[in-house]
Amino acid sequence: MAEVRLPDLGETGEVTIVEWFKSEGDAVRVGEELLEVETEKTTFVIEAQQTGRVTRILKPQGDTAHFDDVLARVD
């Protein structure tokens, strides 16, 4: 099992989850687009770091998150 965490985006503080491109139960491949976050007029795409299945989304669309927060789990 692996955790998908919000990467270090620099001095950027809080981000908002704009959209998940995958749902719980979906298969995902390394490098595939997983979700998009937004902060200060900037949208940022987060790709999967590993291949597996999204088992749990902990920060759904509309939630806010900070650096290193766990956004989802991938098995």
Add this chain to the structure above:
Amino acid sequence: MTSWLGSTDDGTGGSRAVHLPLGREAYQATHERQLRLHALRVQGAIPDTVLSVEHDPVFTIGRRGSRENLLVPPDTLRREGIAVYDVERGGDITYHGPGQVVLYPIIDLRGHGRDLARYVRNLEQTVIDFLAAVEVTAQRRPGLPGVWVGERKIAAVGVHVKRWVTLHGLALNVRVNPEHFAMINPCGLRIEVVSLDDLVLRRYSLDEVVSGLLGAMSPLFGWRIIDQVEAEPLGRRP
């Protein structure tokens, strides 16, 4: 020729960026061009590249934006010849059109500190420094990204980042049609916008503004910017 492709080393230890002046181009065509250049930048096939363009009238709506901030019916848009596009950048609705300079930097932020907030600040600072050079005092406002002269907005920013390479950028009003801006709540806010022409006596050409912005941008990003005069190899890619 595509001789500039592939190398970012300017031989002096600094990094080199390429300016691609597009003149006047429809939004969609420039957007497709951005996507092609983004893919090339992700591959490392081209250096940091800055597009400059003046668009035909268009409203674009960012990822979390809403058509509720578009205040006129479709008939009016058709009559005025204004298109509407949903786009991947951050922010809400904005206007592009004649009399506005738009810069789209396609740059790898891994070479610029991997910092989204710093990147947006540098875009804003580009405008602030250029305006200072023409004796206009502009500033940021807390919680309201973009560049402001007093309470009025003169430049908007909106960015999309994928694989740490940027898309979209900044738009500076030089002499825009205020009636077009009045058709929206810019950025989803009830704000006033202003053009450079409203603030200075001299009438700057859009080319002069582009040069001034690039001149302000270079030291902020540590670049030497080279004009890519021969745009054909990129402009005509299938």
